[in-house]
Amino acid sequence: MIFPHSSFVKSYLTTRSLQPENQESPIEHIRTDLVHPSLFYRRNHFTYPSFTSAYYWLPIRGLVEKPVCYSVQDLLRLPSRTIKAVLECAGNKRSLFEPKVFGEQWEKGAITQGEWKGVSLRTLLRAAGLKDAAKEVVVEGYDYGERTDTDTVHTYARSLPLDQAMHPDTIVAYEYNSQPIPFKHGYPLRLIVPQWYAMSSVKWIKQIYVIDSAFEGPFQSVDYVYYPYQESDEGAFPVTTMNVNSIIQKPSNMEVLNTGKHTIEGIAWSGEGLIKKVEISIDGGSTWSDAKVIPAENYAWVKWAFDWTVPVKGEYTLMAKATDSGHRMQPSTPFWNRKGYGYNAMEKVKVKVE
């Protein structure tokens, strides 16, 4: 017997927690543009909801002229939009903050990319007719449970300001990579808000309702808020779009290499504009050179690569920093905040050449 199959190597999700299920993507090992559902990171606030999707209806309610309920079949008959987008958890890279912050200790893999097909949320809102007092649109999921900070049960819900809700690329999606959305990622309907951190892309949509005030749910007003100070809430502001960011996929940190030619490679993304430049340093940030960047669609990550010929044995600190079309650049020191959101300091990887 020879074992061609059993010696096939592949990567898996990395478990951070099973109750609820939080698993990150082996992002260093992903080279495809459309991440397979089995490697799509999982971030849950509660146990998976159970509901009977055979009787599934999506209500659009609140401050609208004509409240309406859609079946999934109804949505399939409306004009569709397909969007390739990065989804990144606001807590991605949280484990890199110093001082350490509490919460799921994500490394670099709370990020994914795929193609979502669905109906623009504004199509549904216009059909329902927004009332003049409309200010925010709340999207509620089927997932609920207890939080550690209160004894009451909460449903996962988030709001969008009206302009973001009416953006044509904010969609109620029913397909991921040309298939029905996998259950763990929001089947049958998931909101997709490109460019925003993924807490806005509510899974298992239960209802959408329009309100005339600022939504006060705990996942809006307690979590997903930047608190710049340890001991006070002063200066707090909401988490919205993704910061400009990048990762080095290869080599890996503390890897031992031969002298010779190596390709440093990775991805970069931004929640505002496009990635315009990725720079690489092989001397810990003293000097920088441009990496070759392969342009990508709006909302997608770019791949970049840098050929490195190492003539001299020794230890090297490799760094990467991305710049977007809004001139935003990864900072050398991260913006520390108490709940650990939005980490985007320059990437750093140490290697030894022997």
Next chain:
Amino acid sequence: MIFPHSSFVKSYLTTRSLQPENQESPIEHIRTDLVHPSLFYRRNHFTYPSFTSAYYWLPIRGLVEKPVCYSVQDLLRLPSRTIKAVLECAGNKRSLFEPKVFGEQWEKGAITQGEWKGVSLRTLLRAAGLKDAAKEVVVEGYDYGERTDTDTVHTYARSLPLDQAMHPDTIVAYEYNSQPIPFKHGYPLRLIVPQWYAMSSVKWIKQIYVIDSAFEGPFQSVDYVYYPYQESDEGAFPVTTMNVNSIIQKPSNMEVLNTGKHTIEGIAWSGEGLIKKVEISIDGGSTWSDAKVIPAENYAWVKWAFDWTVPVKGEYTLMAKATDSGHRMQPSTPFWNRKGYGYNAMEKVKVKVE
């Protein structure tokens, strides 16, 4: 539709490298005594070997009176021994060293436990008849390739001193958990050396030969050696038995908990003697209490648990330290060494109670 299957949660291996394949076990989430092959950590020095096991023979050669070749069927007819044992990579927990050391950045999961069935190596050596000059027994695997520090090709091979080779529990195994050994874990035959770090438990055995000197292969004389200094090889000594060690499986580091009752739980193991005591501190090491330890067989890990009622909100540093029957105890600071082997400092986990 309801989705009972797709919302089933489970953990996977965590990928450190795919070339060669190095993946660690989600050890914090394992509660079984016999780890399933799919969650057994994978540590390779080279790509997987390919050989035709239909024509497999195991030669016993070198300084023996009667060199002999065994088929797997021959071994199945000899007296067998079944051993439940911990296998731990010598580099397990390497990522915890400060200063950081180069090499695979294992967290706590380069460890597993299972039941191995096979024939005592001494049965084979006695049948072959050791010559008087015999000093070490070399076990060579089918895996080979280039190392970063030389341009030549090396086969993975390790030696044992004669007393360890003749220990009745050092076995040539053909079954793992009552099944043929999975290919990635050494099919058809793997050496199992209980109590030693797992570099000695050579996979895919190609041959066993007896020599009259100290084996000088690079996995014996360069790797798997403790080098206490960064800049010199002074004081170097070989990696052999596992240090006394433990992990906290629950809660996880930086987890946020409610006030109330929590169980702190984990496992502990040692390569010399049995675990006699596991102590827990909830105040960062100032005071210690005994955990409840469930005794286990020789060579197996023990499970331990400690009930903790948290009356006061705040941050806590939980620690665990194990002591074995040889009075060895986990140290408060690790023994730093250049290649990062044998980390066994006390376990430490921070939590916040709110």
